[in-house]
Amino acid sequence: MIDRHHLQDIVREAGRIAHSRWPGAGHALQSWDKTPGNPVSEADLEVDRFLKRELGRLLPSAGWLSEETADDKARTKSGLIWLVDPIDGTRDFVRGRSGWAVSVALVSSGRPLIGMLSAPARGEEWVAVAGQGATLNNVPIRASTRAQFSGARVPTVALMKEDSDLVAVEQPNSIALRIAMVADDRADLVATLRWGFEWDIAAATLIAREAGAEVTDAFGRPLAYNKHDPRDFGVLVCSPAIHAAAVERLAARAASLR
Numbered sequence: 017m018i019d020r021h022h023l024q025d026i027v028r029e030a031g032r033i034a035h036s037r038w039p040g041a042g043h044a045l046q047s048w049d050k051t052p053g054n055p056v057s058e059a060d061l062e063v064d065r066f067l068k069r070e071l072g073r074l075l076p077s078a079g080w081l082s083e084e085t086a087d088d089k090a091r092t093k094s095g096l097i098w099l100v101d102p103i104d105g106t107r108d109f110v111r112g113r114s115g116w117a118v119s120v121a122l123v124s125s126g127r128p129l130i131g132m133l134s135a136p137a138r139g140e141e142w143v144a145v146a147g148q149g150a151t152l153n154n155v156p157i158r159a160s161t162r163a164q165f166s167g168a169r170v171p172t173v174a175l176m177k178e179d180s181d182l183v184a185v186e187q188p189n190s191i192a193l194r195i196a197m198v199a200d201d202r203a204d205l206v207a208t209l210r211w212g213f214e215w216d217i218a219a220a221t222l223i224a225r226e227a228g229a230e231v232t233d234a235f236g237r238p239l240a241y242n243k244h245d246p247r248d249f250g251v252l253v254c255s256p257a258i259h260a261a262a263v264e265r266l267a268a269r270a271a272s273l274r
Contacts, residue, residue: 031134105190115188121218131219
């Protein structure tokens with residue numbers, strides 16, 4: 017349908033553009049809050065414009081949904097759509113930390129077909145194609161196969177008292193990179209209990225699923241994409257063997273917060 021390698025070149029170039037603005041490499045950057053605690057930078061907007069132009073040229077028939085572009089609901093009439101977060105993890109990006117990535121997914125009939133993450137500050141490039149597995153830097157990866165919930169590795173700064181039986185590991189600001197950590201067996205469980213947008217997770221959840229992880233919303237239900245309201249309540253990505261225990265652990269909290 018499309019030249020995957022051409023797509024990979026586009027996403028890699030988007031990562032290069034972002035990295036050329038990244039304060040962690042010594043570059044000056046203008047940033048501001050779209051809403052309190054929700055930063056955006058000139059790099060987010062530059063990468064967004066680049067991807068909209070180049071992905072539009074690559075596949076003119078596809079719709080478009082991005083964090084930094086006004087949502088045109090006409091996209092819901094399209095069987096194909098690009099779901100893009102030009103810089104996922106902007107908070108880390110503007111602070112000069114490495115926990116950010118460019119996230120691009122092509123969705124077909126509500127399901128991710130291709131997912132790519134470019135994280136040049138970490139030297140990581142993630143790719144998945146539905147039915148063809150997932151790779152990190154062109155090397156096939158396999159997700160966590162942990163069978164016991166207690167002791168599961170979770171990317172977080174601090175664990176709640178109720179979760180003291182789990183193990184905290186590195187937490188990038190980017191939710192996409194946290195999900196990818198499960199795909200690469202650097203974490204066993206990632207869960208959020210808030211409303212989140214499709215563009216944050218579309219690429220990463222395909223990468224995780226193709227690596228063998230279980231992927232659902234916070235209640236254990238399947239995720240869908242290109243919905244009129246492009247949000248889901250929470251995301252849960254983990255080793256398949258601990259998914260039921262994770263849903264059970266989260267159930268009361270999820271019900272009270274939704």
